[in-house]
Amino acid sequence: MSKKLTSRTEDYSKWYNELVVKADLAENSAVRGCMVIKPYGYAIWEKMQAELDRMFKETGHQNAYFPLFVPKSLFEAEEKNAEGFAKECAIVTHYRLQNDPDKPGKLRVDPEAKLEEELIVRPTSEAIIWSTFRGWIQSYRDLPLLINQWANVVRWEMRTRLFLRTSEFLWQEGHTAHETKAEAVEEAKLMNNVYATFVENFMAIPVIQGVKTESERFAGAVETYCIEALMQDGKALQAGTSHFLGQNFAKAFDVKFANKEGNQDYVWATSWGVSTRLVGALIMTHSDDNGLVLPPSLAPNQVVIVPIYKSEEDFDAISKIANNISENLKAKGVSVKYDNRTTFRPGAKFAQHELQGVPLRIAIGPKDMENGTVEIARRDTLTKEIVSLENLISTIQVLLKDMQKKLFDKALNFRESHITEVDNFEEFKTILDSKGGFISAHWDGTNETEAKIKELTKATIRCIPLEVRQEEGKCVYSGKPSKNRVLFAKAY
C-alpha cells in the first residue's frame, strides 16, 4: 500500500491494473481469466445491485433463476446466437472424477462418466430461458412476462482484465416476452433508459444512448440498444445493452400464444444486461493518480473517521465524539466507519482511505477537541477544511451531494470535449491517435466500410446515437452519401 501507483499519463493500463489490486477491489485467481472479487469491490457491486434491483422491480420485473448449464441441443437452436457464442464456451463433458491409478492421491476424469449430451456453461441464458418460457406462455393473459436473473456467466476470453473482461463475470440478464412488436421495442428502450438513469445518477458517468450497427449487434438480436461511456484515456466502454430480439427465439423454441382474437402467434422478446464490468467503468471514469475516487452513491463507506491521539485518554475522548458523529450520520442515512484500529497509524489509515476512495475523511485530534472542530478531507478535490461540530452533519450532507454532482459534471465535461466532428479520413486517424474520444463522422451504412475502418484504425462504431441530427453528408471513408453521423471510438 505504501508504494505509489503508476500515474495515468505514464501508463493508463498499468495504472488501472495496479489500482484494482491495491485498492483491494479484485485480483486474478488460480483459474485462467477468472477473478476474485474482494470484499471492498464486492461491496460496491452490492450497492449497484441493490439500486438496479429496485429499479427493475419498480418497472414491473420479477427475479427468477434458471440453470447454469445449457444442453448443446438447446444452445444451438437459435443459430445466430449459437454462432456468436460457440467459440467462447466452457463445456462440461463428464460428471465424475476417480482415483488416478498412475498417480496415488491424484484424481482424473472418469472416462465412464461421459455425458450423453454436452452441457454448455451459460454465456447468456436466452436458450435455456426460452425453452422454459414455452411452458409458461399459452395465452395473451400470460403476457407480458417480465423476468430478471442475477447470475454468473462464462465466456472464454483469451485476453482478460479485472472487471473489464473476465471469463466468468457476474451480471443480471432481463428476459421478457410480449404480445406485440411495438411493446417489445418499447421494453428494450425502457430498460436501456433505466440503465442510462442508473449509470448517470448513481455512478456519475454520463452515457450516450444509441443503437448498434449490424456487426456490433448482440448475436440473435434484431436491434441492440446501448449506453456508451467514455473513459479518461479516451477509449469508449459499452456500459450496458438492451436487445429487441424480434421473434427469433420464439421461433427457435416454438413459443406461441393465443392472442385476444384466439389466433396463435409467436411471442416478441427482449433481453438486457449489465455486469461487473460496470465496476471497471466506475474506476476508470473517476479515479486519479492517488487511487480510487467513488461517487458517494456507491461508496461502501461515504465517510471515515480517523482518530489522532497520543494518550489513551485522548483516544477515549475522541472515540466518544466519533461514535456520536457516526450515530448522527447513520440517522441521516449516511454510511460511516470509525477507523479505530490500533494496529495502524493515522498516516497509514489516511493512505488507505485515499487509495480506496472514501468520499470524505474526518480526522479528529487533540486540537480539534479543544476547539470543537474536525478536519474534513474531500477525496475528489483533495481539499481539506476545518468544520465545527455544530455544523458537521449538514456540512457532510451538502458535501456528499456536491461531490456526486461534481464528479458527474467533470466526467460530462471531459466527454463533451472529446466528441469531435470529423469529415475526412486523415483527420479521423489523427484525432483518434492524438486526442482520442468519440469521433462523430458520416458513414455509408455498409459492413464493409465499418470493417475497413476498424482494420485500419482499430476504431469501431460505438453507436448510432438515439438523439441524432439528420444531416446529409459523405462517408468519412468511402465518400458515399450518408444521412447522419455515427460515433466511432477505440473501445474496451
Add this chain to the structure above:
Amino acid sequence: MSKKLTSRTEDYSKWYNELVVKADLAENSAVRGCMVIKPYGYAIWEKMQAELDRMFKETGHQNAYFPLFVPKSLFEAEEKNAEGFAKECAIVTHYRLQNDPDKPGKLRVDPEAKLEEELIVRPTSEAIIWSTFRGWIQSYRDLPLLINQWANVVRWEMRTRLFLRTSEFLWQEGHTAHETKAEAVEEAKLMNNVYATFVENFMAIPVIQGVKTESERFAGAVETYCIEALMQDGKALQAGTSHFLGQNFAKAFDVKFANKEGNQDYVWATSWGVSTRLVGALIMTHSDDNGLVLPPSLAPNQVVIVPIYKSEEDFDAISKIANNISENLKAKGVSVKYDNRTTFRPGAKFAQHELQGVPLRIAIGPKDMENGTVEIARRDTLTKEIVSLENLISTIQVLLKDMQKKLFDKALNFRESHITEVDNFEEFKTILDSKGGFISAHWDGTNETEAKIKELTKATIRCIPLEVRQEEGKCVYSGKPSKNRVLFAKAY
C-alpha cells in the same frame, strides 16, 4: 390450478412435488437434475437471503466472490474433501464449440480446444478460497478473516427433487480464518446458532442443534455442527451445517501466519452454509392439503386484497378502499398486493392465493362497503372473520404475529411428540416404520454399528444433540456401553 392436490396421507412425496409446481415455486428444467426457480419461489428465497445476509453482516462477515471453477490440482489438494466430492462433479474439459462437419447447423465440441487442466464446477469452495486466502493472510493482523459468498454450486445427483436435492443449487458459503483453535470452534458454533435463530424465528421451524458423527461429517471437517428439522412425514431434514475445519485446509494450501510472538503457525478454519434446500424445508413443515402455508416473515405478500363486484362503479369504489388499506399496511411494513386483475374471477383468485399460501386474504364486496367491513381469511387455520375497517390495520398486525407464533408452536408440538426414546432394536424398527420422527437411542460410538443400523433400517444418526443429557446406557443395536443418547431418523 383447478385440480386438487394429492393429499399428504395419500402420498406425501407426490403431494410435495405437485405443490411445488402448482404453487409456482419451481419446476424441473431441460437440464437433468437442475431446477428453474420461478418468480414466486425466488421471492421467498430473496426474503431468506436478505435476513441471513443481515445476520451475517451483523456478526462481522463480509461478502466476496470467488471463481465458479476449481482447477483439478487445487481440487485434489485437501484429500478428504476431494474424495468426498469427486464422484459428483461436473467437469469442464473444453472451451470451444465448432460447426459439426457431419451435421449442418449443429455444433460439436472442438477437439483442439481441450483444456490442459480440467476445471471442476465448484461443489463447494474451500479449495479455491483457501488457495486465495494464502495471499491474503500474512500476520495475525489479517485475522480473523470473515468471508461469505452467495453462489451457485453443482453436485451431480442421480436422484433429484425440487429444492431438496438438485444438481445445481443456490446457497451461501461462509469461509473464515482464525488465529486459534478456540476462536474457530467458537465461530463454527456461532454460525450454527445464527442458522438456528433464523430458521426458528423467520421460517418458524424448530430445530435441534447438534454435531454430526464421523461418517456424516463434511468431507475435510474436524467437527460438523448442524441444525436438524423434522418434516410432517416424520423424516428429518438437515437444514444447515457449520464446520470446524481445523488446520486441514491451511495445511493443504500452506496458509500460515506470523502470530503475535512472531512465530509461523497454520491458520484455523471454518465453513458454513445453507441453501435453497431451506425452501423445501419451509414447504414441508407448514403446508397442508390445500397448498402452501407460509410464515408471515417469509411470505412475498403477507396480505392480498380481492375485490368482489358486479358493476364498474362497485369496482371503483372497492379499489379506492383497497388502495387506502394497502397504503396504510405498507406504512406499517406489511407487504400487500391488491389483486385487481380483471381476467380472473374472485373464486379463481381465492384458489390461487390459498394454493400459494398468502397468510391473510381480504375480500371486499358490496355488503362490506355498506357496513364498513371486510372479510379476512387466515391461511393457516382457514378461518374467516368480518372486521371493521376502523380496526383493520391493527387486527392484521396482530393476526400476522399470531400466525408466525402459531406455526412455530404447531411445528414444535409435532416435533416434540415425534422424539421417541427407545431402548431395544425391535422397538426401534417398529417406531421408525410406524410413527417415524426422531428416535433417541443409545449408540456405541462405532462407525460399524451406525452403518449396520443404516443398512437395516435406512435410519441415520442425524446428530448428537448439543444439549445432551449424560446418561449411562447400552447401545440399542450392539448392547455395548454408551454415555448418551443420539438422534436417529430417516432423512431427506
